[in-house]
Amino acid sequence: xxxxxxxxxxxxxxxxxxxxxxxxxxxxxxxxxxxxxxxxxxxxxxxxxxxxxxxxxxxxxxxxxxxxxxxxxxxxxxxxxxxxxxxxxxxxxxxxxxxxxxxxxxxxxxxxxxxxxxxxxxxxxxxxxxxxxxxxxxxxxxxxxxxxxxxxxxxxxxxxxxxxxxxxxxxxxxxxxxxxxxxxxxxxxxxxxxxxxxxxxxxxxxxxxxxxxxxxxxxxxxxxxxxxxxxxxxxxxxxxxxxxxxxxxxxxxxxxxxxxxxxxxxxxxxxxxxxxxxxxxxxxxxxxxxxxxxxxxxxxxxxxxxxxxx
Numbered sequence: 001x002x003x004x005x006x007x008x009x010x011x012x013x014x015x016x017x018x019x020x021x022x023x024x025x026x027x028x029x030x031x032x033x034x035x036x037x038x039x040x041x042x043x044x045x046x047x048x049x050x051x052x053x054x055x056x057x058x059x060x061x062x063x064x065x066x067x068x069x070x071x072x073x074x075x076x077x078x079x080x081x082x083x084x085x086x087x088x089x090x091x092x093x094x095x096x097x098x099x100x101x102x103x104x105x106x107x108x109x110x111x112x113x114x115x116x117x118x119x120x121x122x123x124x125x126x127x128x129x130x131x132x133x134x135x136x137x138x139x140x141x142x143x144x145x146x147x148x149x150x151x152x153x154x155x156x157x158x159x160x161x162x163x164x165x166x167x168x169x170x171x172x173x174x175x176x177x178x179x180x181x182x183x184x185x186x187x188x189x190x191x192x193x194x195x196x197x198x199x200x201x202x203x204x205x206x207x208x209x210x211x212x213x214x215x216x217x218x219x220x221x222x223x224x225x226x227x228x229x230x231x232x233x234x235x236x237x238x239x240x241x242x243x244x245x246x247x248x249x250x251x252x253x254x255x256x257x258x259x260x261x262x263x264x265x266x267x268x269x270x271x272x273x274x275x276x277x278x279x280x281x282x283x284x285x286x287x288x289x290x291x292x293x294x295x296x297x298x299x300x301x302x303x304x305x306x307x308x309x310x
Contacts (some may be wrong), residue, residue: 001047003126004109005039007032008051008096010076014083017090027263029060030270032114037067038279039118042253044068046122047106051096063274074099079192079209087205093171094192094206098185101178110175112254115262116231117269119282120253125175125230132223133176133184135169135210136231136256144168146204150211153202157194157212166215169224171206172256173231183222187213230254236261236289245294247286257289265289 009032011025032050040048050056050064051074064071079094097111108129110122128134140147147168155162176184191212195202202208214224231254232246246252257265265288272280279285286293 001104001106002108003043003046003122004049004100004104004106005036005043005046005112005122006049006051006072006096006100006109007035007112007114008074008093009114010053010089010092010095012053012076012083012089015088017087025057027267028114029057031262031266032056033060033063033067034266034270034273035112035114035116035118036064036069037273038116039112040068041279042118042121051099053092059274079206081201085201086203090171090205090207091209093174094185094188094209097174097181098189101182101185106178108175108177109181110173112231113172113256113258115256115258115266116172117255117257117266117279117285118253119247119255119285120251122230122253125227125253128225129175129180130177132225133180133214133217134173134225134227134230135171135175135214136173136233137226137228138168138170138233140168146207150202150204150208153195153200153204153208154212154215156198156200157191164215166211169207169210169214170233171210172233172258173227173254174210175227180222184213184217184224187216191216228252231256233258234261234289234291235259236265245292247291248294255285255289261289 009028036048036050049070049072051072053074053076056071074096076092076095078098079091081088081091100109108126142165150168151164151166154164154166188209192209217224230252232252233256236257237260247255268288
């Protein structure tokens with residue numbers, strides 16, 4: 001295959017997803033249908049697959065296959081951490097990427113989180129994959145709690161030069177050519193093993209491992225680029241109000257909708273898809289997500305220009 005898009009979902013008794021209580025299987029199955037069927041709809045020439053260690057129940061399995069999504073069995077036999085670890089299940093994404101590299105033939109791959117909606121083709125992303133590994137660069141300052149914790153993990157493995165200020169890359173997208181991803185995953189495996197040898201299991205989940213590997217990759221002259229032109233993380237809720245219009249103007253390809261959106265906005269998008277067999281127009285998707293219309297402030301702009309002439 002030329003280009004592969006895939007998502008990874010694992011379930012294990014007693015294992016945690018994150019800080020909040022697990023939401024239940026149905027919530028994740030709905031998100032999976034939205035994420036991968038929208039990816040296939042926008043990228044019909046690409047192979048789109050779900051990697052999972054558990055059978056997909058109906059009607060979700062049927063909806064995935066009807067949407068052109070393949071389902072691949074991938075055991076959770078690597079990057080396993082104790083069940084009580086925060087984000088223990090998120091480590092499955094590392095396992096899935098390693099499994100794809102070992103078992104599938106492709107030129108380029110993009111792993112996406114399953115709480116996403118793809119609104120545009122990934123053509124430009126594929127153009128960059130031969131030159132670098134691409135990941136979403138989280139806009140966090142060095143002192144932000146999670147970013148600082150990821151840096152401290154690296155300090156424990158490489159105390160010389162500490163404190164290290166690692167770039168915070170999220171795990172919602174990891175893309176690259178097969179050759180670049182193979183080299184990158186070798187760094188991930190080595191770094192994870194070094195953390196384990198020190199008795200460290202980062203509660204920041206897979207992101208801590210991606211970040212450490214990215215830091216070493218950059219030091220070795222192997223490029224890691226920000227994928228922010230293609231994906232953006234939208235926390236939807238009362239505490240966040242987006243002024244940027246990057247979902248409409250020079251738009252990103254993928255909307256990442258984490259947190260409460262799994263059981264709200266993504267649930268409603270799923271219902272519309274399940275009932276009609278197609279996703280709503282993008283304008284409706286944006287309104288459903290509470291993303292403001294992309295209207296420039298014409299009166300304020302005219303007033304500013306007038307003041308500038310006085």
